[in-house]
Amino acid sequence: MPAIVELNNVVKEYPLGKLVVTALHDVSIAITKGEFTAIAGPSGSGKTTILNMIGCMDVPTTGTVKIDGTLTNNLDDHALTTLRLNRIGFIFQSFNLVNVLDVRQNVEFPLLLQGKLSSKDRKLRVEEMVEKVGLTKQMTQRPNELSGGQRQRVAIARALVTNPAIVLADEPTANLDSTTGHAIIELMRDLNANDHTTFIFSTHDPKVMERATRLIMVADGKVV
């Protein structure tokens, strides 16, 4: 099966005053469609930088990144944003919902940006996703009226509503208690199993790593 994510000899350097900090050293990763992949490692090891490369939020200093067949190195901001909108879903450690929108509107937001579905189809799609994450009763509530676990479920629904090829989750359970964190990982696992959506998430929690079908260990900016 062809790889949906390909990082080839990726080096990422950041200027820090007069110094240059190398966050990634010659990283090469290939992930195939439908994998439930954990990128694990200690803080500062380069997990988030790898997710940023895959998520088209940053481009490598050298090396290449290919997402669902598209080489991202030479894409401009507009093209990268379009790629993120149509191919990638994001789940953040701090949920990052739009506070002034309710559950339905938060989930609907990426669909509105895409502009592909009619109002009726959008409504159906949103209701389907919200039901999948078990928040139908909270549909009209705003993020500040939800628990941490519920907020992360909204974030998952928002990430999946556009049927992306890849869902990236940066430490999705870090701000949740262990029971809620476990439930969130199980939800992601179910969605991966049922819809064959590719999940790539960073974590340093051994219990979360256990649930991954593939584990990529990172240390000091290198895959080990």
Added chain:
Amino acid sequence: MGMLILIAYRNLVQARRRTLLLSAAIGLVTTLLVLLLSLSQGISDNLVKSATTLSAGHVVVAGFFKPSPSQAIPMVTDAGKVRAVIEKETPNLDYIIARGRGWGKIVGPGGTVQTGLSGVTLVNEPRFVATLQLAEQLEYKEGGEARILGDSTRIGSPGSVILFANQAKRLEVDVGDAVTFITETNDGRTNTIDLTVVAVARDLGMLSSWSVLVNMESLRKVYKLSDDTTGAFWVYVKDIDKADEVMNGLRVSLAQAGFQLMDHDPNPFFFKFETVAGEDWTGQKLDVTIWRDEVSFLVKILDAFDLVTVFISAVLLIIIAIGISNTMFNTVRERTREIGTMRAIGIQRGSVLLLFLLEASLLGLFATTVGAVAGAALSVGIDLAAFPVPIPALKAILLSDTVHMTVRLSTLLMSVVFLTVCTGLAALWPSFRAARMRPIVALGYVS
């Protein structure tokens, strides 16, 4: 777009205190602008009203007769023929009146006033009585009664004069009293005539200090004018905004009818004596102007007032724009994470720009609408209260004894649109900054 408006609106509601404070500032500037524009429009209305009652029609066909190259008499000979051309060639003509013109001193028990004379033929002026408002006695006489004495229709009787309240006060005369008019006639001799005050009219701004209305026959008598001579034709059309067009048409028609015409000089006739007297021609030349030309010296006051309005508004607007800009920079800073999230999930830079511009514009629209309504209500209130103007210099500027304000819907809409656009423009820089943020930076992954 709908979602962006919703986010912008809800963010404004969420930051309620900031929104209200900023709205109050923008609203106050709008209120002030509407008040100033209403006052300016009120002055303009006063100007039109007093000018077209006392000094001119919408279009004026006057002229100078020069018996010798060095003399210039402000009159129209062959008046019947000129009138016929005007009646035939003026589109949308409402009516025409012929007014005699003179200049001299009026002497009464209390003193003397230097003034222009406007000769009225009542039978030719069907709207004269309706146009001229008479003053109550207490307006010009100390201890006077709150009732109108006299009758403006009596201007049809020979030897009659209508004074304005300020003149009656200075001359210390009342209805029924006699005054003496002294002038220099066209042949250079001094002549006098006794006139009876038949009515006292309410002042119409500073123009009413320099004008009295006198029976036309009496004016003819004192200046020894023939029946086919008048001072000027005041031409009233259905739409005053077409005055320029009508003037240009009449110039062509009168020239085609064989009349000599002076070049258009946008000034009142009494500014032209010296120029005309210095020109090397004799006989009759017609001078066609519009009402604005006849009060050009007053239009400058209005222009100056408008300039002050623009200056005050501009200064306030700059201060408000700095405030809006600063507030929007704070808003962008506070919502950096939200910007990063939206950018990550796929919103384009243009939409981020639009989001913040919408937020500022919604704020502007709300604040300016409230401000404009408040300004309109205040203007109407002030106008209805008819506050007297105590300072003579201010009376001269306002062209009225009371504060008159005119609110126009177009003024309100223009104020709202203009200030809303300005609010949006003030937010442009912070909005650009928000739009230029890289998602990775906005989310705090790298600095």
